[in-house]
Amino acid sequence: MNIITQQVTAYLDELYRPLNSFLEELRKEAENNHVPIILRDTEQLLGNLLRMRQPKKILEIGTAVGYSAIYFAAVCDDALITTLEISEENAEIAIKNIENAGESERIQIIKGDAKKSLVFLQKQMKEEQAVPYDFIFIDAAKAQYQAFWDACQPLCKKNTLIVSDNILFKGMTASDDFVLNRRYKTIVRRMREYLNHITNTEIAETCVLAVGDGVAVSLMKE
Ligand code: SAM
Numbered sequence: 201m202n203i204i205t206q207q208v209t210a211y212l213d214e215l216y217r218p219l220n221s222f223l224e225e226l227r228k229e230a231e232n233n234h235v236p237i238i239l240r241d242t243e244q245l246l247g248n249l250l251r252m253r254q255p256k257k258i259l260e261i262g263t264a265v266g267y268s269a270i271y272f273a274a275v276c277d278d279a280l281i282t283t284l285e286i287s288e289e290n291a292e293i294a295i296k297n298i299e300n301a302g303e304s305e306r307i308q309i310i311k312g313d314a315k316k317s318l319v320f321l322q323k324q325m326k327e328e329q330a331v332p333y334d335f336i337f338i339d340a341a342k343a344q345y346q347a348f349w350d351a352c353q354p355l356c357k358k359n360t361l362i363v364s365d366n367i368l369f370k371g372m373t374a375s376d377d378f379v380l381n382r383r384y385k386t387i388v389r390r391m392r393e394y395l396n397h398i399t400n401t402e403i404a405e406t407c408v409l410a411v412g413d414g415v416a417v418s419l420m421k422e
Contacts, residue, residue, distance in 0.1 A: 242412030262340030266294030368414025
């Protein structure tokens with residue numbers, strides 16, 4: 201199920217304009233290959249959040265074939281982007297796409313489970329006394345969002361924006377009526393727990409939006 205009607209989605213898609221021809225082609229290719237890249241309206245929301253925030257350092261959890269990372273680089277001229285990917289195959293495709301986009305200097309892929317990579321980044325940040333991230337995009341295994349959020353905390357500062365994608369999970373997070381397959385039960389329960397946490401925590405202000413497959417935008421207060 202789409203979280204908004206097919207007709208509204210189709211109308212919004214008509215209004216969408218790709219940022220450049222490279223991204224247009226990459227989106228087509230990803231969609232033809234059923235790679236779950238960011239939806240068009242999610243992309244547009246992220247674009248303007250990035251333009252407002254003007255991040256110098258961006259962290260992404262879940263690279264897939266590199267579409268969103270390349271989009272971030274296109275929107276933010278002078279940002280450095282670190283993106284984490286568990287699938288060797290996806291990471292290799294992403295490396296090629298990032299090279300073809302001419303963004304290898306600014307986009308670094310770290311292969312492996314993001315939970316481990318985040319610990320590595322925490323250590324690196326401490327040792328090198330590096331500055332925290334301005335913008336974090338969580339777009340990987342849905343059942344692990346809380347673990348990603350927790351591991352991201354030492355990498356944040358006041359006003360870091362954390363955007364979590366797919367939080368409504370085709371409407372299933374909102375109601376059991378939409379959970380058609382029992383195998384999604386655990387993911388749905390964990391996503392509800394995650395949303396409950398990030399909308400009630402003292403350390404961030406979070407708004408939950410019915411954009412794309414559901415997007416939570418959290419502004420860190422500390
Ligand atoms: N952000 C990408 C885009 O819009 O172009 C799409 C990312 S796709 C929805 C999710 C990706 O997260 C998949 O490529 C998957 O292999 C990866 N992933 C899943 N669990 C992960 C984990 N624990 N650590 C790192 N990557 C993970």
